[in-house]
Amino acid sequence: MPSHLTNLDAILAAVEDRRGEVASLTTDLIRFPTVNPPGDAYRPCAEFIGRRLQRAGFTVEYLRAEGALGDSDSYPRTNVVGRIEGGQPGSTVHFNGHIDVVEPGNGWTLDPYAGTARDGRIYGRGACDMKGGIAASLVAVEAILADGRSFPGAIEISGTVDEESGGYAGVAWLAKKGYFSPPRVDHVIIPEPLHKDCVCLGHRGVWWAEVEVKGHIAHGSMPFLGVSAIRNMAAFLAKVETELYPRLAQRRTAMPVIPEGARQSTLNFNSLHGGLPEQPDEQGFPAALVADTCRLVLDRRYLMEETEDEVRGEIVELLDELRRDRPEFDYTMRELWSVPPTMTAEDAPVVRALDREIERVLGKAARHVASPGTYDQKHVMRIGELRDCVAYGPGQLELAHQPDEFIEIDDMVDSAKVMAATTLRLLYGEAA
């Protein structure tokens, strides 16, 4: 009875032999400036991955999410999915990586789209989040296929879009079409950068809302004749600062969230604007007016131990107290987005397989973690209704979205070995 151990050593050696390949593939992927928004260069990047999969023997489909949020003829949302059958009946292991990256921002000392190799690292936007992870999974699977034997089941690899903006034209769209559901797929691994010795079981919840505080317009020289929406918003912010933040800091979770600072409830103000837009210099001063509106976007990350109703309720309570206690305070609230916390069971097959192979390849026990922010796992689990899904990939979470983002070549090779061994264990079953 063949087990996944039959040819494991040869396959791990084949991954090691492909060290240069992992690095150059990462560089090649970084050179596609797949910045989201707006969603540049998706099609060529998807086709590059598709051609590589075809060369390895995969059947490849390009799937444009027509009609999905963000899709247009100028910025088509093109996803790529490849599948290869092993020649024997069995389950399917799927590696899913997002091809989009966030904009570089300021502070780079290297070209963000050059994919520069230096000191055992590859630098560039998306090196760690998550083109290095895509490269590692591709090379892991290529090493399995190079072995040439038939195997049970099938392997799939997808490159999907828009993870950085919610994944609606990417994994969510494909999941609605059955691409992330049994019987097509049984196990999903998302190579997000969460450290090569960690299995990421899920993520905290998200609740976004826009609060608009209303005022009453008047001449800026006689503010007593109006109601300043900015001062009223300041009263709300003061209440959040003195009453809500201390409460949130107390709320610890049993979820193994990394980094440590995110193991509690958090709240960020994404944006704040009151009154008229500021004028560009050449257009003089803005008009002298009391601000009659002030808008704030809240980004609340919440825990398994909290509910969305509670999260919403404590914001509404603060606002309602102000409406009661402060003359002429009025507000509206619009909910923008929410995702509940997501966690895969620690005894799920994909988790157990990764635990065993991390220990075998790296010689140390795997750590179970959870991500501070949400990622595409939510769509696999909620739309695809597939519970056997985790994130596992090379790279340091803290480098994601930073200037001079990089990935260590050693980390990619190590995690590619873990991915190859885990794929075989899942396909061949539990033996050994």
Ligand SMILES: [Zn+2]
């Ligand atoms: Zn990512």
